[in-house]
Amino acid sequence: xxxxxxxxxxxxxxxxxxxxxxxxxxxxxxxxxxxxxxxxxxxxxxxxxxxxxxxxxxxxxxxxxxxxxxxxxxxxxxxxxxxxxxxxxxxxxxxxxxxxxxxxxxxxxxxxxxxxxxxxxxxxxxxxxxxxxxxxxxxxxxxxxxxxxxxxxxxxxxxxxxxxxxxxxxxxxxxxxxxxxxxxxxxxxxxxxxxxxxxxxxxxxxxxxxxxxxxxxxxxxxxxxxxxxxxxxxxxxxxxxxxxxxxxxxxxxxxxxxxxxxxxxxxxxxxxxxxxxxxxxxxxxxxxxxxxxxxxxxxxxxxxxxxxxxxxxxxxxxxxxxxxxxxxxxxxxxxxxxxxxxxxxxxxxxxxxxxxxxxxxxxxxxxxxxxxxxxxxxxxxxxxxxxxxxxx
Numbered sequence: 001x002x003x004x005x006x007x008x009x010x011x012x013x014x015x016x017x018x019x020x021x022x023x024x025x026x027x028x029x030x031x032x033x034x035x036x037x038x039x040x041x042x043x044x045x046x047x048x049x050x051x052x053x054x055x056x057x058x059x060x061x062x063x064x065x066x067x068x069x070x071x072x073x074x075x076x077x078x079x080x081x082x083x084x085x086x087x088x089x090x091x092x093x094x095x096x097x098x099x100x101x102x103x104x105x106x107x108x109x110x111x112x113x114x115x116x117x118x119x120x121x122x123x124x125x126x127x128x129x130x131x132x133x134x135x136x137x138x139x140x141x142x143x144x145x146x147x148x149x150x151x152x153x154x155x156x157x158x159x160x161x162x163x164x165x166x167x168x169x170x171x172x173x174x175x176x177x178x179x180x181x182x183x184x185x186x187x188x189x190x191x192x193x194x195x196x197x198x199x200x201x202x203x204x205x206x207x208x209x210x211x212x213x214x215x216x217x218x219x220x221x222x223x224x225x226x227x228x229x230x231x232x233x234x235x236x237x238x239x240x241x242x243x244x245x246x247x248x249x250x251x252x253x254x255x256x257x258x259x260x261x262x263x264x265x266x267x268x269x270x271x272x273x274x275x276x277x278x279x280x281x282x283x284x285x286x287x288x289x290x291x292x293x294x295x296x297x298x299x300x301x302x303x304x305x306x307x308x309x310x311x312x313x314x315x316x317x318x319x320x321x322x323x324x325x326x327x328x329x330x331x332x333x334x335x336x337x338x339x340x341x342x343x344x345x346x347x348x349x350x351x352x353x354x355x356x357x358x359x360x361x362x363x364x365x366x367x368x369x370x371x372x373x374x375x376x377x378x379x380x381x382x383x384x385x386x387x388x389x390x391x392x
Contacts, residue, residue, distance in 0.1 A: 005033075005143050006187035007089075007213065007265075017236075017263040020353040023244065025091045025143040026183065027083065030246065031350055033260045035251055036061040036093060036268040041070070042086040045273050047339075051089045055308070056160050056343040058090045061268045063126070064136050065097030069119050081141030091270070094142040097132045098149040098189065098217070099249070110150055112167060130174035132233050138181045141243045145304045147175040147214060149189040154223040161193035161218075164204050172206060185212035187246060193221040194227050195235055203238035212242040216264075220249045225301045225374065229258050236263035241254050251280060253345055254371045258348055258364050272342050276334035278353065279323045286370030290334070295320040297336055306338035309333075 011020040019368060023030040037044045037052065040063035044052050052060065079085040082092055086148065101108050101115050108117035114129035137145035147201050148171045150164040168191045179186045188211040206214065216235050219228045228240030228250075244265045250256070252267020259267060272282070277337045279291040283303045288295075290302070301311035302319065309321070310333040322330035352361035 002184055004212065004223040009241070009242060013353055013358050014356065015359075017233075018260050018353050018358045019263060019265060020350050021057070021244070023091065023144075026093045027089060027143055030059045030091050031347075032265040032351055033256070033258060033346060033353075034059055035272075035346055036266065036272060037339055038268060038298070039061075040066045040085070041272075042067060042076075042082065044335075044339075046298075046335045049086065049246045051336065052339070053090065055339050056347070057339065060088065060090065061081060061093050061095060062086075063095050063097065063100075064133060064140065064143065065095075065100045067094075067140065068097070068128075068136055069121055069126075072140050077139040077141075081139075083141060091144070092140075092142040094137045094140055095248075095268075096137070096148045097128055097147070099151055102151040102153070104222070110167070112170065113146070115173075115206065124139075130171040131178040133153040133327065134175050134178040134186075134235040138179075138184065142184065143186060144213070145179075146187050147172045147189055147211075149191060149217055150195060151191065151218045151221070154194050154218075154221060154227075156193070158193075158198075161191075161195065163192075165191040169202070169205050172209065172211075176209060176211070183263075185213055185245075187213040187215050189215040189217040189248070190235055190329060191218050192235075194223055194231055196231070199231060199235045200238060203235055207238070207240060211243070212247060213266075214239045215246040215248050217248050219224055219247065220255075224286065225255070225258075227264060229372075230260060232264065233262035251342070251372070252367060253342070254369055256342075256345065257349065257365060258259055259354075260358070261362055272338040273335050276338040278333045279330070280333065281311055281319075281334055282338050285368055287372060290316065290319050292320075292325050302337055303341070306337065306341060306344070308337050310337040310340075 005023055005025040007023055009021045037060050039060045042062055076082055076085045108115050116127050118125055133148040134196055149168040152161045152164045172188045188206040190202045192202045232247055239245050245261050246266035247264040249257055250267050251271040279289055280287045280304050282291055295316045298316040302316055303311055321367045352358040
């Protein structure tokens with residue numbers, strides 16, 4: 001790589017919030033708004049890199065914490081870096097492992113120097129510091145790398161969240177000083193929980209340091225959606241117009257649209273691939289559970305408007321059969337469909353912004369899309385977080 005990733009803002013909606021732009025990297029130009037599929041361990045689950053590329057995806061996320069534990073940063077470095085190791089020629093963003101401090105809290109201890117944690121794989125003890133996180137990500141060779149941050153539960157209270165925010169600021173300064181590679185873009189992460197005054201303080205401090213982009217962390221971790229988007233909108237308005245704004249951990253269709261409407265450029269989420277493996281497929285009217293008996297004899301595709309390989313080739317009845325039979329092909333076909341649905345949605349959103357029709361597109365989509373019940377969503381999120389915090 002020869003040049004750092006740059007961001008070009010191309011068009012904004014008349015209200016100045018929804019934005020279309022592009023991330024220019026040495027591994028390609030990524031149109032924004034963009035959703036990054038999660039490939040924590042160097043793979044988007046069930047798919048080959050070629051399949052991911054053919055879907056229309058040009059940027060993925062990998063996780064430094066997981067790759068550090070297995071196979072190890074030196075292995076990947078010796079193999080020519082993460083792009084070469086995983087056979088992906090597109091753009092890569094690596095997360096720092098900060099979220100794992102939160103989601104695997106029972107296995108970690110945090111202090112001002114960093115995080116001491118036990119591996120969820122074998123129980124071995126390790127240390128992550130801001131300097132090491134940058135060193136690891138530089139060795140991986142991702143196009144965009146993230147600072148180490150401390151994420152707290154929205155229920156932790158003002159003082160704990162404030163202390164975590166200040167620690168995140170100290171770590172951001174250390175990451176910036178440790179960052180040597182000019183061919184990688186380093187993004188900061190705004191914290192502050194659901195407290196607007198803390199979010200403002202965090203945004204003002206981090207933007208004063210002049211990072212290449214800004215993540216909005218600590219949201220979509222169990223708080224009501226209304227709160228998520230109120231804080232995201234307030235925070236996005238405090239960030240530079242000429243830098244990308246990245247709402248971390250958000251990825252359902254309706255949430256993407258609401259995030260874009262509030263000025264967000266980048267999203268990442270394991271949701272589309274995770275729910276696919278559980279038989280939940282996206283359609284224009286909402287998610288369907290392909291394992292329901294009602295689909296056992298249905299001849300039509302999952303979504304007649306979808307152009308993915310799954311919908312072009314197979315009936316709902318066949319997908320239902322595969323899931324009921326626990327055939328591995330079911331996971332692949334469902335993942336292909338969900339990622340294609342999301343890739344197409346991102347293209348439509350971007351086109352609507354450029355055409356000046358985003359607000360009407362948003363209203364039309366949301367009027368016909370049935371989201372998951374809010375309480376069910378919160379319960380699912382709680383169970384998922386609890387499962388990740390258990391000793392393995």
